[in-house]
Amino acid sequence: MRILKGTVSNFRGFRDEREIPLDSNVVILRGPNGSGKTSLVDAIQWVLLGDIPRLKASVLKGDEDYVSNRYATGPPFVEIDLAMSEGTIRISRRGLSRTMQVQVDELEEKLVGEAAQDWINARIGGGGSDSKHAEMLRRYLLQQDEMREFLSADTKERYGFVAGLTGMEQLTRLDSQMTEELKTLRKSLRELEEQTEEAERELSVARTSRTEAREVMARQRPEPSEMGAARSAAVAVLGEEAKGIREPGELLDLLEGRSAAIATLLGQMQMLKERESKTREELDGLPSGSAADLARLEARLEATAAASARLDAARSKAVGELEAARSRADNAQQLAALALEQIDGPCPVCGQDHDVSATREHLESVLAQMPELRDLTERVDRIKEESEAARETLGTQESELARLTSADQERSRAEEILEEVAALREPAVRQIASLIVETGSSASQSAEDLLERGAVRRASIEEASRRVRGALAEERSAERSLRHSESLDAQVETRGERLANLSAETAAHRQRVKRAERARSALGEMLVELSNEVANTSTPLINEIYRRLEVHPTFRTFGFRIQRHRESGHLRPWVYDERRGEDGNAMHVLSAAQLNSLAICLFLALNLERETDLMTAILDDPVQSLDDLNLLSLADVLRTFRLERQVIISTHDETLAELLIRKLRPLRADDSTLVVTLDQWAEVGPRVRAERRDAPALEPELELLRDSGV
C-alpha cells in the first residue's frame, strides 16, 4: 500500500482545495519554511487518525479546532488515495469533533464513521488507543523530534515502547505478574507464621493452665474420712432415718430440712409465747368493773339525760321570749332615739311643732322599759348555764360508761386470743416434741423446756449440716477441678493439633515461597536475557543503517541494553567501539546531532522491519540537525530504502533537495521520482507544482569497466 494522492482544503496552511500528487516511490517535497510541507504531513496523519498528536498535546480541552485553516470558508477536509493490491482505496475526513465524518471508499464498498475508522486502524494502525497512535506515528512518520523524544524518554517508558514493538508485552506481563503473586505469597506466609506463633502461644498458655489446675486439684482433693465423720454426725442427730441415705446431698437436704422445720416451729412457739405474754399484760391493764356497776351507771345516765332535756326545753322557751322582747325593745329604742334627735324642731314629716314635753315624757317612758329586758336576759343565761352543767354531767357519765364497755370488750377479745394461742401451741408442741424428743421420752414436757431443747437440737443439726456441707463442697470442688483439668487436657490436645497442622502448612508454604522465589529469580534473569535478545533482533538492521550514516567514527555499533531495576525493565540505547573494547550509553556518548542521526536510523530500521500494509515512510524535514556527511549518507540509505518503501521526504533546504533529486533519481524503467514544490504561499494556500523525473530509457551501465571484460 502506498499513497497516490492527497487533496486538502480548509486545513492548516491550505484554504482552497489543493491536490498534491504523491504517486511515486520517492516524493521530494520542497519549499521554503511555511509553505505547507508540514501541513501536508499533518493532513496525512489527520485523515488516518482523526487528530494530530503533535498538536493535540499543546491545546486546551475543548479547543479542538487546531486543524482548520484560519481563513477557512468551510470545514477542514482531507482525502488521500491509496494504492493497494486489490485496487485504489480512498480515505476522506471532513469536519471537527462531533460533526467529523470519516469515510473509506474500498472498491465497491463504502464505509463511514466507526466502521471506516476500524478499517483504518486495522489496516494501518491497529488498535486506536493513544499508544497505538504513537506507535503508528513512529512506524510510518518521522517528524523533527519524534525519535529524539523516544531516545530522551524515561528508561522504563522506553522499555515499554520497545517491548510493544518487539512483542515482548507477554514477557513484561509475566514479569510483573510474578512480582505481584510473589508478594501475595510472601504476605500469606507472614500471616501463616503469625498464626503459628499465635497457636504456639495459645498452646503454651493452655499447658500452663493445665499444670496450675492439676496443682489446685491435688491441693483440693478431700480426705476420705471427712465425709464419713460428717455422715456419722448427721446420723447422730437424725437417728436411724439418716442411716439409709447414701448421697451426701440428700443427707444435707434432710439435715437442712430438719433444721429449718425445727427453726420454724421454734419460731412459731416463740411467737405464740410472746403473744400470750402480751395479751396477758393487756388483760392485766384493763379496768375492773361488774355488770351491776354498769347497770347503775346506765340508770344514772338516763336520769341525767332526762334532766338535761328538760333544761333544754326551758331554755328554748326563755330564749323565745327574750328574742320577742328584744325585738320590741329594739324598735322602740330606734324610734325613741330618732324622736329624741328630732325633738327640738318641727316635725320632719308635717313641719308642725310638737308637744315637746309630752313627747319627751312618753319617750322616756319607752326607754324606761329596758330593765325588763335585762331581767329576761339574765334568766335565759341562768337556764343556759344549768343546761350546760347537766350536759357536762351527762358527758362524764357517758365516757365512763364507754370506758367500762370497751374494757369489757377488750377483756373478752384477750380471753379469745389466749384460747387461740393455747389451741395453736398444742400441735406445735406436739410437732417439736416429735422432732427433738428421743423415742420413748415423754411428750408432756413444758414449752420452755421444749424450746430450750429444740434450740440445742437445732444447733447440733446445724453443726452436722455444716460438716456435711463442708465435706460436700470439698468433694464438689474436687470434681470441678477434675473436670476443669480434663477440659484443659482436651484444650491442650486441640491446640497441639492445630499447632501441628499450622506448622506443617507453614513449612509447606515456606517451601513454596522459596521455590517461587527461586523460579522467579531464574525466570527474571532469563527474561532479561531474552528481552535483550528480542529487543536486539532489530539491531542488525539498525546497525546496517547506523554504519551507513556513519553516525560516529569509532562507536560504530549500536544495541539496546535492558536491565532490571526494582522489578521493572529499563532500556538504554548503547553504543560500542569494538576495536577498542569500549562501550557506553548512547545518550552520553553521542552528540545532539549524532543522536538525531541515531533517531533516523531507529525509525528507518523499525519501519523496514515490520510487516505493514502502508509501505510508506515519511520524513518531515530531517535536514535540520544533520551535517553534510550525515545528509549524504542519508541520501545513500534512502536510495536503497526506496526499493522497500515509498519515501516521502520534505525539506526546506534547496541543497538537500537537489542532492536528493540526484541521489534518488530513478534507475529502473518502472521507477520515477516525484518532486513536488510548494511555494508562493498566500491566504488561499501555497502554489503546488509537481515534476516527475522518469528513469532514463536505457539502464545505466558500467561506463569505465565495460571494455575491461567485467
Added chain:
Amino acid sequence: MSDPSVEIVRVALLEAGYGLGEVDAEDSFLAESRERVVWCKFFPDAERLIEGWAGAQAEAVERTESLSVEKSWELYLVLASALKPETTKEPGLELIRRDTSYARKILIPGVDGLTGEQIDEYLSPLRPLDTMTLTVSGPDALSRLKDRVAAEGDDDMAKVVGAFEQNRPLFGDL
C-alpha cells in the same frame, strides 16, 4: 599494505555487485557498479593517508571524467591505512571523512588488523541494504521463553510459564 587486506576489500566489493579493475602499482584499483564508482587506495599508515588522500581523489576525479553527469555524482573513495593510526592522527582522518567535496570518503584505518567481517562493515555504505537477511523473524517472545525453560529442564520454571499460558495463578502448582 598486505595483499590479504586488498583482497578482502576486492572480494567484498565483488560480492556487492561491483566490477573490479586491476590493482596498480600504487595499491589502487577502480570498482564500478550500475550506481556507483569506487576508487580504492591503500596507504601504509595514517600519516601517508593524510598526506596522500587529496592526490588519490584528484586521480579518481581524473579517471572518472568521462562518466555521465549522474554517475559522476556517485564517486566514492575508499581510503585504507595498513596500520592502526596513532591517536594524534585521528583528527586529521576525521577531517577527511567529513569532507564531502567530489566524493564521499570511506576510511578504513588499520585495515591489516581487521577481520574480514569488520572490513565488510566499513564497506557497508557501498552495498545495497539487504533488508531480507537483516530482518529476523523468529518465534514470538513467549515461545522463545518456553524453549529456554525447556532446555533448562527446570520443573518449577516450566510450571510457572505453563500457568501463565493458561491464565492460572503462577505459583499455584509449586
